[in-house]
Structures are given as structure tokens and as C-alpha cells.
Amino acid sequence: MSNKITLGHVHMSGCTGCCVSIADTFQGLFTLLDNYADLVYSLTLADVRHIPKMDVALVEGSVCLQDELSIEEIKETREKATVVVALGGCAAYGNITRFSRGGQWNQPQHESFVPISKLIDVDVYIPGCAPCPEVIRNVAVMAYLLLKGNDAQKKLATAYLSPLMALAKDGSRIESDSEACGCDIMLKVVNQGLCMGCGTCAASCPVFAISMEYGKPNIDREMCIKCGACYSSCPRSFFSFDVCGDYENILGAITAAMNPGGN
């Protein structure tokens, strides 16, 4: 199909969990590749050595400042891709690599890891560790609609992607140093008088660092890995009535897009 977009998976310092998450949609990945996107670059899934031009780059992992190749490749990614997506906590916020101080076998000098937005502008953030396969699927479908859809579809895709673009814009500011951890829930939600105790942050945390005590999040900071899931899933971090109020149609459209044969 000539109308496909081109998609790449760029691997920085990450555990490949995000890549697994891309593939973890049962036959969903085949549907995406059959109908909407060609996978033009992926260390694990495509036999291509150098980063080619592509519409959308899904970048996994943070950048190690002591690894020159990583720095070159992340800059090349920005050059070659129209849309750069920070896929997962490490690319977006540093995640667990934030805790590195080097000394590990067999590259002990690899001690400084930064989110990709420290070196390049990023267009879309998908937080989480690992990011949920369904949110990757939703973003992939929306990215397709944004690039190849009709006007109504472009409008919908823009509305859907805007908050994730806003997270990326915030992360790409030079002075930005988002903690992307339970602290964000405290600083940007509870301290701002916005928390209403729904508990979504606690459910979203992959390491069970958040418990609800008397209707408010209690964050175990020793447990937090800084993946950004809690804050981005909080209904009081961002909430669009236009998008969420239209949930039936949007989820229906995504389901239809993933079942092009109508099965």
C-alpha cells in the first residue's frame, strides 16, 4: 500500500522492553505493518544498518553521554525523522537510567544518561515503563491519521496527540528538568489543589510505589523509577473534554482501524 507511513524504532540506552511492547499487541503489529506503516529501521526487527529517512521515529532509551555513537545517532534521528517520539520512560524522562553513576561492567565509564529531549527537540512523549502496547497502538493509528487522514481525521489526531506533544514540548525546553516521578503528582497536582483522589496514579505505577492513604496518593520515593506513568495518566495532569468526551467514537475508530477486514 503506497499510502503507508514509514516507521522506525531507534534503540538508545534502554532494555528493549519498549520494543517488546510494540510487538505485544498480538496480531495488532501485523495489522499496523500491513496497512499503515512500513518498518524501515529497527535493530531487532529489521535488517537495516543505518538510520534512513522516515516519517515517525520511535526512540527507546536515554542517551549515554559517554557513548559517541549514541549522540551521533540521536542527532541523525532528529535529522531523518519528521516526527520523533520518545517511546517509554527512559527516552522521555531518563527513567531508571537516571539512577546510574557508572562503574558497571563492561563500560564503567558510561555513567551519564539523559532523556533524548536534552539533546534534540522531541515531538511526542509516550511515558511509562514499559509503555502500554495499547497506547503505542493508539498513538500509531493517530500518527497515521495525522499524516495521511482527511481533515476530520487530522483534527481528531491533533486533539488526541496534543497533550502528548505538550509533554514533549515541556521536556524539550532547555531549562526543563521534569522529575517525571511521584514528585510530579505532588508538585503539579496535589500541591496545585487539583487532586480529587481517584487513584489512577496508584493503578498506573508499574512498581507499586503509590498507595492511596485517606483518599490521597502516598508516594514511596525509594520505589519510584521515574517513568512518568502516574502523572501522565492523572486526569488532572491534562484532560480534554473534546477527546475524552468522544471516547466511544475514538475507541470505535481505533478498533475499526485495527480490524480493516471487519473481523
Next chain:
Amino acid sequence: MDMLGKYKSCVAARSTSSEILKCSQDGGIVTGMFVYALEEGIIDGAIVAGPGDEPWKPQPMVATTPEEILAARGTRYNISPNMSVIKDAVRQYGLDKVGIVGTPCQIQALRKAQLYPVGLRNVTNKIALAMGIFCMENFSYQSMKQIVEDHCNVDLHSLKKTDIGKGKYWAYTNRGAVSQIPLKVTHKYEQPGCHVCLDYVANMADISTGSVGTPDGWSTVFVRSTNGDSIWKKAVEAGVFETKAIDGIKPGLELVTKLATEKITKNQKEVEHRATIGVGKGLRNPYI
């Protein structure tokens, strides 16, 4: 802003089960619906506000039997973070079809989670029925305790039921005493996060319900989504609920619209006020 949200139908309804009505808040709609859905296999469990470790403190629980659902009847007027156990319902309880009841903000959280399921792999596609309840504001447990024990002079251990209605906060004791205070007194104890809420009747639920608009013992029910419509029709056909057209009911939708407009207008102003609360500085607006 759409005050009552989209809906396919609106009726006055109450459960036909005397067992459910014995302890339900109003018409027993949520309890009746979940018990029916559980028995029919529409859901295989529901996230409800179960009993907690202190009197009148709700604890979100995954109920998998009608008995557990019945035990969670009634409004507690303090926070039950029902979304916090949504992953447990699927992962630990192994449910494929999850029911959930929530306030408007919790239903908003649910819909956001379905569209942006950041940390909820294989969870949000298992939501089979979302019941929303009308909500003007909520209280923390400590605030509720302050209101009931300090202002109403009722020990939480002897509290039988609380209610908000007719401009008053009501506390009924097990021995039959009734204590009431002007609702105005309770305002300062409200949860701050409620003051930016722009939804009164759970506009994004499959079915939403509350006492406002219908006589004592009845509930106003909005049937909203295609999914909600199909389940509601089956339940009514099965005789789970007794219904009346909302048109002939006093005070009816007029009062619901009035209260929704009051809440949303007031909170919209608060959102705007927050933006300029400091000197050339404001607080964050979550609605974009």
C-alpha cells in the same frame, strides 16, 4: 459546556428488590445494576466502595458476589479511590469483564485511561460497565469525620446514614436521632480538587444516576452510551427496575439542570480565578 452531557434516555427509576432498597442510598440503581450484571454474566466483578478499616471509611474493593455488592450499598460521602484497584481487578482477580462505579471525576479518569492507557497494559479494554454517580463535591475522610462528629455531634460509630438534600447535611443515628446542619457549614471542608470539576452528572459514564430530580426512594437515571443503553434495556425488561418517564416527575430535570449549571459555572469561575491568583502568576489549568 454541556451541563447534562449526551444521553440516549432519562428516567426515574428504583430497584424492584426490597432487599436492595433496605439499605440503598436512593433507588438502589448501582447496586441493582451490578447484581443483575453479575448474575447475567455481563460483568464478572465490580469495583465498589467496600467497608474500610475505620467507621464510614470506604475501601475500594473488587466485589465478585452479590453479597459483596450489597455490602457496599449507600453513599459514604468521603473519598473511595476506585480507580486505584482497576489493575488489581484484572491482574489479581483475573476479571475479563469489569464493572466500576465512580464519581464524575473517576469516570473521567477511566475514559482518559482507556484512551491513554499509559501504565495499564491489557486492563482498560476489560471495562464492561461504568456506572457514574451525581456529585456536587466530596470530602476527605478526615473532613467527613469533622462534619459528623464536631458539627453534627454524632459519633461515627453510631452513624446510620448521611445525606445531603434540601440545603442541609443530614446525619441519622442507629438509635433514631436525626442531626442536621446547614450545608453551608460543610463547604470549607470540601476537597479542594472538587472545585475545578466541570461535571455534575457523570457525563462520560455508561449509565449515570443520583437522587436529584426524583422523589425520595427514587433515582434519576441517564442512559448514555450504546453499551449502557443495551444493558439498561435488558435490565428493565428483566424487571430489575421500576421506571417512570422523567417528564412528569417533580422536580425533575429542571432541578438537575439547575444544580449542574450552578456547579459548573462556579467551578469554571474558579478555574479562571486560579489562572490569575498570584501577582502576574497563576495555578495550573488541567483542561486543555
